[in-house]
Amino acid sequence: MTSALRSPASRPVVPTAVPLGDAVAERAAVYAARMNAGDFSVALRAGRLAKPDYVAFLALMYPLVVGFNRALIRSISKVDHVRRSSFVRVLAKQLEEEQVHNQLWRDTLEAFGVDHEALYDDLEAYLAGFDCAELDRLTESVLSAVTRGDVDDDDGAGSIFPNAPFPDAVLALYHQLWIGASRDDIGYWEHFAGQAAIEMIIFDVVSTSILPGICGDPALDLGRASTAWWREHGEAPGEENLASEEKRHLELSRIALNRSGLDAATRSRVLHRAESVMRLFAATLLCQPLAAPSDALAKFLR
Numbered sequence: 001m002t003s004a005l006r007s008p009a010s011r012p013v014v015p016t017a018v019p020l021g022d023a024v025a026e027r028a029a030v031y032a033a034r035m036n037a038g039d040f041s042v043a044l045r046a047g048r049l050a051k052p053d054y055v056a057f058l059a060l061m062y063p064l065v066v067g068f069n070r071a072l073i074r075s076i077s078k079v080d081h082v083r084r085s086s087f088v089r090v091l092a093k094q095l096e097e098e099q100v101h102n103q104l105w106r107d108t109l110e111a112f113g114v115d116h117e118a119l120y121d122d123l124e125a126y127l128a129g130f131d132c133a134e135l136d137r138l139t140e141s142v143l144s145a146v147t148r149g150d151v152d153d154d155d156g157a158g159s160i161f162p163n164a165p166f167p168d169a170v171l172a173l174y175h176q177l178w179i180g181a182s183r184d185d186i187g188y189w190e191h192f193a194g195q196a197a198i199e200m201i202i203f204d205v206v207s208t209s210i211l212p213g214i215c216g217d218p219a220l221d222l223g224r225a226s227t228a229w230w231r232e233h234g235e236a237p238g239e240e241n242l243a244s245e246e247k248r249h250l251e252l253s254r255i256a257l258n259r260s261g262l263d264a265a266t267r268s269r270v271l272h273r274a275e276s277v278m279r280l281f282a283a284t285l286l287c288q289p290l291a292a293p294s295d296a297l298a299k300f301l302r
Protein backbone atom coordinates (compact mmCIF):
# COMPACT_ATOMS: atom_id res chain seq x y z
CA MET A 1 0.00 0.00 0.00
CA THR A 2 2.74 2.44 0.87
CA SER A 3 4.35 2.23 -2.55
CA ALA A 4 1.01 3.16 -4.09
CA LEU A 5 1.52 6.67 -2.77
CA ARG A 6 4.73 7.14 -4.64
CA SER A 7 3.80 7.09 -8.27
CA PRO A 8 1.07 9.73 -8.41
CA ALA A 9 2.87 11.95 -5.96
CA SER A 10 6.31 12.29 -7.40
CA ARG A 11 5.73 13.38 -10.98
CA PRO A 12 3.15 16.04 -11.73
CA VAL A 13 3.02 15.85 -15.50
CA VAL A 14 0.35 18.45 -16.19
CA PRO A 15 1.63 20.62 -19.06
CA THR A 16 1.67 24.39 -18.55
CA ALA A 17 -0.83 24.91 -21.40
CA VAL A 18 -3.55 23.39 -19.24
CA PRO A 19 -5.51 26.07 -17.35
CA LEU A 20 -4.60 26.06 -13.67
CA GLY A 21 -7.99 24.92 -12.36
CA ASP A 22 -8.12 22.09 -14.89
CA ALA A 23 -4.59 21.08 -13.91
CA VAL A 24 -5.55 20.92 -10.22
CA ALA A 25 -8.68 18.93 -11.10
CA GLU A 26 -6.61 16.44 -13.11
CA ARG A 27 -4.24 15.87 -10.20
CA ALA A 28 -7.15 15.60 -7.77
CA ALA A 29 -8.65 12.85 -9.93
CA VAL A 30 -5.36 10.93 -9.79
CA TYR A 31 -5.23 11.08 -5.99
CA ALA A 32 -8.93 10.25 -5.66
CA ALA A 33 -8.40 7.14 -7.78
CA ARG A 34 -5.60 6.07 -5.46
CA MET A 35 -7.76 6.64 -2.40
CA ASN A 36 -10.64 4.70 -3.93
CA ALA A 37 -8.26 1.81 -4.61
CA GLY A 38 -6.85 1.77 -1.06
CA ASP A 39 -7.56 -0.96 1.47
CA PHE A 40 -9.95 1.16 3.52
CA SER A 41 -12.12 2.12 0.54
CA VAL A 42 -12.14 -1.39 -0.88
CA ALA A 43 -13.20 -2.84 2.47
CA LEU A 44 -15.88 -0.19 2.87
CA ARG A 45 -17.39 -0.79 -0.58
CA ALA A 46 -17.31 -4.53 -0.05
CA GLY A 47 -19.23 -4.24 3.24
CA ARG A 48 -16.23 -5.62 5.11
CA LEU A 49 -15.40 -2.57 7.25
CA ALA A 50 -16.17 -3.24 10.90
CA LYS A 51 -18.12 -0.57 12.77
CA PRO A 52 -15.27 0.19 15.24
CA ASP A 53 -12.94 0.83 12.30
CA TYR A 54 -15.45 3.18 10.72
CA VAL A 55 -15.99 5.06 13.99
CA ALA A 56 -12.23 5.32 14.45
CA PHE A 57 -11.98 6.77 10.95
CA LEU A 58 -14.63 9.39 11.74
CA ALA A 59 -12.84 10.37 14.94
CA LEU A 60 -9.31 10.36 13.51
CA MET A 61 -10.33 12.59 10.58
CA TYR A 62 -12.04 15.17 12.80
CA PRO A 63 -8.94 17.42 13.01
CA LEU A 64 -9.07 17.83 9.24
CA VAL A 65 -12.72 18.85 9.33
CA VAL A 66 -12.06 21.64 11.80
CA GLY A 67 -8.60 22.36 10.37
CA PHE A 68 -9.97 22.96 6.89
CA ASN A 69 -12.49 25.44 8.26
CA ARG A 70 -9.91 27.14 10.49
CA ALA A 71 -7.69 27.67 7.46
CA LEU A 72 -10.58 28.86 5.30
CA ILE A 73 -11.46 31.52 7.86
CA ARG A 74 -7.87 32.73 8.12
CA SER A 75 -7.17 32.62 4.37
CA ILE A 76 -10.00 34.99 3.46
CA SER A 77 -8.04 37.85 5.03
CA LYS A 78 -5.44 37.40 2.28
CA VAL A 79 -7.88 38.46 -0.42
CA ASP A 80 -8.11 42.16 -1.32
CA HIS A 81 -11.68 42.85 -0.20
CA VAL A 82 -11.86 46.07 -2.24
CA ARG A 83 -10.49 45.00 -5.61
CA ARG A 84 -11.89 41.44 -5.28
CA SER A 85 -15.09 42.30 -3.52
CA SER A 86 -17.29 39.80 -5.35
CA PHE A 87 -14.84 36.96 -4.76
CA VAL A 88 -14.81 37.73 -1.04
CA ARG A 89 -18.60 37.40 -1.08
CA VAL A 90 -18.27 33.95 -2.66
CA LEU A 91 -15.77 32.96 0.03
CA ALA A 92 -18.01 34.31 2.77
CA LYS A 93 -20.84 32.16 1.44
CA GLN A 94 -18.55 29.16 1.40
CA LEU A 95 -17.56 29.87 4.99
CA GLU A 96 -21.20 29.98 6.01
CA GLU A 97 -21.73 26.57 4.37
CA GLU A 98 -18.60 25.11 5.94
CA GLN A 99 -19.71 26.16 9.41
CA VAL A 100 -22.86 24.11 8.81
CA HIS A 101 -20.83 21.22 7.39
CA ASN A 102 -18.55 21.19 10.45
CA GLN A 103 -21.62 20.75 12.60
CA LEU A 104 -22.82 17.89 10.39
CA TRP A 105 -19.57 16.02 11.10
CA ARG A 106 -20.09 16.60 14.82
CA ASP A 107 -23.65 15.28 14.45
CA THR A 108 -22.21 12.17 12.82
CA LEU A 109 -19.73 11.69 15.67
CA GLU A 110 -22.53 12.10 18.20
CA ALA A 111 -24.67 9.56 16.34
CA PHE A 112 -21.88 7.04 16.89
CA GLY A 113 -21.35 8.05 20.51
CA VAL A 114 -18.06 9.89 20.02
CA ASP A 115 -17.27 12.78 22.35
CA HIS A 116 -16.09 15.37 19.80
CA GLU A 117 -15.42 17.99 22.46
CA ALA A 118 -12.91 15.65 24.08
CA LEU A 119 -11.36 14.99 20.67
CA TYR A 120 -10.95 18.70 20.06
CA ASP A 121 -9.57 19.26 23.55
CA ASP A 122 -6.97 16.56 22.93
CA LEU A 123 -6.02 18.03 19.57
CA GLU A 124 -5.50 21.49 21.05
CA ALA A 125 -3.65 20.18 24.10
CA TYR A 126 -1.36 18.02 21.96
CA LEU A 127 -0.47 20.77 19.47
CA ALA A 128 0.09 23.29 22.27
CA GLY A 129 3.14 21.25 23.21
CA PHE A 130 4.97 22.40 20.06
CA ASP A 131 6.02 25.76 18.74
CA CYS A 132 5.43 26.65 15.10
CA ALA A 133 8.98 25.81 14.01
CA GLU A 134 8.65 22.33 15.52
CA LEU A 135 5.32 21.78 13.78
CA ASP A 136 6.90 22.95 10.52
CA ARG A 137 9.71 20.42 10.94
CA LEU A 138 7.38 17.55 11.84
CA THR A 139 5.07 18.40 8.94
CA GLU A 140 8.00 18.44 6.50
CA SER A 141 9.13 15.07 7.86
CA VAL A 142 5.68 13.58 7.29
CA LEU A 143 5.53 15.04 3.80
CA SER A 144 8.93 13.52 3.00
CA ALA A 145 7.84 10.17 4.42
CA VAL A 146 4.60 10.21 2.43
CA THR A 147 6.51 11.09 -0.72
CA ARG A 148 8.91 8.20 -0.11
CA GLY A 149 5.99 5.92 0.70
CA ASP A 150 7.23 5.32 4.25
CA VAL A 151 4.28 6.50 6.31
CA ASP A 152 3.41 4.10 9.06
CA ASP A 153 0.26 2.24 8.13
CA ASP A 154 0.26 -0.30 10.93
CA ASP A 155 -1.78 1.39 13.60
CA GLY A 156 -2.54 4.82 12.20
CA ALA A 157 -0.72 6.47 15.05
CA GLY A 158 2.37 7.19 13.00
CA SER A 159 5.83 7.66 14.39
CA ILE A 160 6.89 11.16 13.41
CA PHE A 161 4.65 13.28 15.66
CA PRO A 162 5.69 11.88 19.07
CA ASN A 163 3.01 10.14 21.17
CA ALA A 164 0.33 11.59 18.93
CA PRO A 165 -3.40 11.01 19.43
CA PHE A 166 -3.99 11.31 15.66
CA PRO A 167 -2.21 9.90 12.57
CA ASP A 168 0.87 11.71 11.32
CA ALA A 169 -0.72 12.61 7.99
CA VAL A 170 -3.76 14.13 9.72
CA LEU A 171 -1.65 16.32 12.00
CA ALA A 172 0.70 17.28 9.18
CA LEU A 173 -2.14 18.32 6.89
CA TYR A 174 -3.81 20.22 9.73
CA HIS A 175 -0.62 22.27 10.08
CA GLN A 176 0.05 22.49 6.34
CA LEU A 177 -3.37 24.05 5.76
CA TRP A 178 -2.74 26.56 8.54
CA ILE A 179 0.65 27.53 7.11
CA GLY A 180 -0.85 28.15 3.68
CA ALA A 181 -3.66 30.22 5.12
CA SER A 182 -1.69 32.30 7.58
CA ARG A 183 1.84 32.85 6.36
CA ASP A 184 2.49 36.12 4.56
CA ASP A 185 5.02 34.66 2.13
CA ILE A 186 2.47 32.17 0.76
CA GLY A 187 0.08 33.70 -1.73
CA TYR A 188 -3.69 33.28 -1.56
CA TRP A 189 -3.91 31.07 -4.67
CA GLU A 190 -1.31 28.72 -3.23
CA HIS A 191 -3.65 28.02 -0.34
CA PHE A 192 -6.85 28.12 -2.38
CA ALA A 193 -5.64 25.49 -4.87
CA GLY A 194 -4.93 22.99 -2.09
CA GLN A 195 -8.27 23.69 -0.47
CA ALA A 196 -10.08 23.24 -3.80
CA ALA A 197 -8.13 20.05 -4.52
CA ILE A 198 -9.22 18.53 -1.22
CA GLU A 199 -12.84 19.33 -2.01
CA MET A 200 -12.55 17.80 -5.49
CA ILE A 201 -11.02 14.63 -4.07
CA ILE A 202 -13.68 14.44 -1.36
CA PHE A 203 -16.52 14.57 -3.88
CA ASP A 204 -14.99 11.73 -5.89
CA VAL A 205 -14.15 9.50 -2.92
CA VAL A 206 -17.45 10.11 -1.14
CA SER A 207 -19.43 9.32 -4.32
CA THR A 208 -17.31 6.32 -5.29
CA SER A 209 -16.51 4.69 -1.96
CA ILE A 210 -18.02 6.23 1.16
CA LEU A 211 -21.70 6.56 0.28
CA PRO A 212 -21.89 3.25 -1.61
CA GLY A 213 -20.18 1.65 1.39
CA ILE A 214 -22.29 3.02 4.21
CA CYS A 215 -25.76 3.57 2.74
CA GLY A 216 -28.07 0.82 3.84
CA ASP A 217 -25.50 -0.86 6.08
CA PRO A 218 -27.29 -1.00 9.44
CA ALA A 219 -23.99 -0.79 11.35
CA LEU A 220 -22.65 2.28 9.50
CA ASP A 221 -25.84 4.07 8.47
CA LEU A 222 -27.69 5.20 11.59
CA GLY A 223 -30.02 7.51 9.73
CA ARG A 224 -29.89 11.10 8.51
CA ALA A 225 -27.71 12.52 11.28
CA SER A 226 -25.05 9.92 10.61
CA THR A 227 -24.87 10.42 6.84
CA ALA A 228 -25.74 14.07 6.19
CA TRP A 229 -22.10 15.23 5.88
CA TRP A 230 -21.43 12.61 3.23
CA ARG A 231 -24.64 13.40 1.34
CA GLU A 232 -23.66 17.09 1.19
CA HIS A 233 -20.27 16.18 -0.28
CA GLY A 234 -21.06 13.42 -2.75
CA GLU A 235 -23.74 11.58 -4.65
CA ALA A 236 -25.26 8.32 -3.51
CA PRO A 237 -26.36 6.24 -6.48
CA GLY A 238 -30.11 6.28 -6.93
CA GLU A 239 -30.78 8.50 -3.90
CA GLU A 240 -31.91 12.06 -3.37
CA ASN A 241 -29.11 14.34 -4.44
CA LEU A 242 -28.22 16.96 -1.85
CA ALA A 243 -24.82 17.65 -3.32
CA SER A 244 -25.74 19.89 -6.26
CA GLU A 245 -24.53 22.95 -4.30
CA GLU A 246 -21.22 21.23 -3.72
CA LYS A 247 -20.85 20.41 -7.43
CA ARG A 248 -21.53 24.04 -8.29
CA HIS A 249 -18.99 25.14 -5.71
CA LEU A 250 -16.32 22.82 -7.15
CA GLU A 251 -16.97 24.17 -10.61
CA LEU A 252 -16.65 27.77 -9.37
CA SER A 253 -13.33 26.92 -7.73
CA ARG A 254 -12.02 25.40 -10.94
CA ILE A 255 -13.09 28.42 -12.95
CA ALA A 256 -11.62 30.83 -10.39
CA LEU A 257 -8.25 29.09 -10.68
CA ASN A 258 -8.49 29.04 -14.49
CA ARG A 259 -9.05 32.79 -14.46
CA SER A 260 -6.46 33.61 -11.81
CA GLY A 261 -4.06 34.96 -14.43
CA LEU A 262 -0.91 33.91 -12.59
CA ASP A 263 2.57 34.14 -14.07
CA ALA A 264 4.50 30.92 -14.70
CA ALA A 265 6.53 31.08 -11.48
CA THR A 266 3.47 31.64 -9.30
CA ARG A 267 1.54 28.94 -11.13
CA SER A 268 4.39 26.55 -10.45
CA ARG A 269 4.33 27.41 -6.71
CA VAL A 270 0.54 26.95 -6.62
CA LEU A 271 0.76 23.51 -8.23
CA HIS A 272 3.63 22.49 -5.97
CA ARG A 273 1.76 23.42 -2.81
CA ALA A 274 -1.48 21.83 -4.01
CA GLU A 275 0.46 18.64 -4.77
CA SER A 276 1.81 18.54 -1.21
CA VAL A 277 -1.67 19.02 0.21
CA MET A 278 -3.09 16.26 -2.02
CA ARG A 279 -0.23 13.93 -1.07
CA LEU A 280 -0.96 14.40 2.63
CA PHE A 281 -4.70 14.12 2.14
CA ALA A 282 -4.36 10.85 0.24
CA ALA A 283 -2.19 9.52 3.05
CA THR A 284 -4.85 10.32 5.65
CA LEU A 285 -7.15 7.78 4.03
CA LEU A 286 -4.63 5.29 2.68
CA CYS A 287 -3.08 4.98 6.12
CA GLN A 288 -6.34 4.53 8.02
CA PRO A 289 -6.01 1.54 10.31
CA LEU A 290 -8.24 -1.39 9.46
CA ALA A 291 -8.08 -2.61 13.04
CA ALA A 292 -9.28 0.30 15.14
CA PRO A 293 -6.81 1.40 17.84
CA SER A 294 -9.46 0.73 20.46
CA ASP A 295 -7.41 1.73 23.51
CA ALA A 296 -6.61 5.15 22.10
CA LEU A 297 -10.18 5.84 21.07
CA ALA A 298 -12.04 4.23 23.96
CA LYS A 299 -11.87 7.38 26.07
CA PHE A 300 -13.74 9.32 23.38
CA LEU A 301 -16.68 6.93 23.29
CA ARG A 302 -19.64 7.88 25.39
Ligand SMILES: [Fe+2]
Pocket residue numbers: 097098101233
Ligand atom coordinates in the same frame (compact mmCIF):
# COMPACT_ATOMS: atom_id res chain seq x y z
FE1 LIG B 1 -18.04 21.14 3.21
